[in-house]
Amino acid sequence: MGxxxxxxxxxxxxxxxxxxxxxxxxxxLGVALAAGGKHALMATHNRLLGLGGIYLExxxxxxxxxxxxYPRWFDLDHFSGRPRxxxxxxxxxxxxxxxALLPQGVGVPYDLARGDLRWRMAVPGDGCLPFxxxxxxxxxxxxxxxxxxxLPEMSVRLERLEISTPDAEPLNAALAGxxxxxxxxxxxxxxxxxxxxxxxxxxxxxxx
Numbered sequence: 001m002g003x004x005x006x007x008x009x010x011x012x013x014x015x016x017x018x019x020x021x022x023x024x025x026x027x028x029l030g031v032a033l034a035a036g037g038k039h040a041l042m043a044t045h046n047r048l049l050g051l052g053g054i055y056l057e058x059x060x061x062x063x064x065x066x067x068x069x070y071p072r073w074f075d076l077d078h079f080s081g082r083p084r085x086x087x088x089x090x091x092x093x094x095x096x097x098x099x100a101l102l103p104q105g106v107g108v109p110y111d112l113a114r115g116d117l118r119w120r121m122a123v124p125g126d127g128c129l130p131f132x133x134x135x136x137x138x139x140x141x142x143x144x145x146x147x148x149x150x151l152p153e154m155s156v157r158l159e160r161l162e163i164s165t166p167d168a169e170p171l172n173a174a175l176a177g178x179x180x181x182x183x184x185x186x187x188x189x190x191x192x193x194x195x196x197x198x199x200x201x202x203x204x205x206x207x208x
Contacts, residue, residue, distance in 0.1 A: 005098060006179040009091035009139055010055045010148075011161065011196060013207065014074055015083035021058035022047050024083040030202040031154040037114045038062055042072045042123075050151030051158050051198070058083070071127030073137065078127070085194040085207050087129070088136050088161060090179060095120050095140035103174050105130045106138060118142040132192040134165040135174070159197045159204065164189030 015021025022033050029049070036046035036057060043065040049056040061076055071077055074087050092098040095109050099122055106129065107122030122138040129135045161184045165171060168188040175186075195208040 005101075006090040006092050006136070006138070006175070008054055008158075008161075008181050008184060009089045009141075010057055011051075011085060011158070012074055012087040012089060012137075013056065013058045013083055014076060014079050014086040015058055015060045016079065016081075017063075018045055018047065018058065018060040021060055021083040025049070025056070025058055025207065028207050029156060029198060029200055029205045031156055031200060033058065034151050039112065039114070040065070041110060041112060042076075043068050044072060044076060048147055048151055049156060050148055050154060051156055053148055054158065055148040055151060071123075071125070073121070073123045073127065075127040075129075075133060085196055087133065088163065088184070088194070089139050090136040091139050091141060093140065095122060095138055098138055098178070101178060102138075103130045103135065106135060109140075116143075117145050117147065130174075131165055131167040131171050134163050134167060134171055134186070134192045136179070154201075156198050156200045158183055159199055160185065162187060162195045164191075164193045164195070166190060166192075 033047040033049050036048045038045045043062050045062040046057045046059040107124045109120045110123055112119050120140040163186045168186050172186050197206050
């Protein structure tokens with residue numbers, strides 16, 4: 001399958017409310033986020049920022065629909081505290097094939113859609129990805145439509161994504177031969193944490 005079976009697709013900043021998350025990211029990066037949408041299946045909603053061929057989303061539980069009978073993605077049902085970078089999402093061309101090669105618990109495929117966007121995403125049964133959430137979520141876009149191509153150009157680019165985890169060695173081993181991106185670094189740390197640096201019109205900025 002090779003190291004390009006998985007490729008960085010987007011980053012997720014989780015928040016207790018969408019407004020709080022958007023404010024945090026806009027202040028940190030000095031640019032405005034674009035409109036996103038709602039995910040009816042998960043009862044979540046988001047706002048987006050283009051980063052060239054990839055993008056960043058701020059995501060939160062949508063308070064309008066009724067509660068879900070099953071866990072939401074990104075372990076949002078247990079999220080608390082300040083808005084922060086919590087997840088990274090890797091795209092693949094064959095979700096089932098990728099899941100067969102990765103650790104148990106990455107998730108079960110769901111078919112999703114918004115407007116003309118169509119995708120499949122693996123969602124863990126308990127909402128939490130392996131290695132305490134440090135493992136990437138997996139997505140398979142269907143068709144040529146992709147959010148990054150539709151977002152305004154804000155001259156923000158990902159410089160480095162650092163995933164710190166006590167499970168750095170087994171996580172790197174799980175992804176070996178499947179994912180390689182010079183911007184992404186999985187490093188040892190006392191607990192799972194994420195830090196991303198960006199080039200912006202205002203200089204180098206950081207989210208964590």
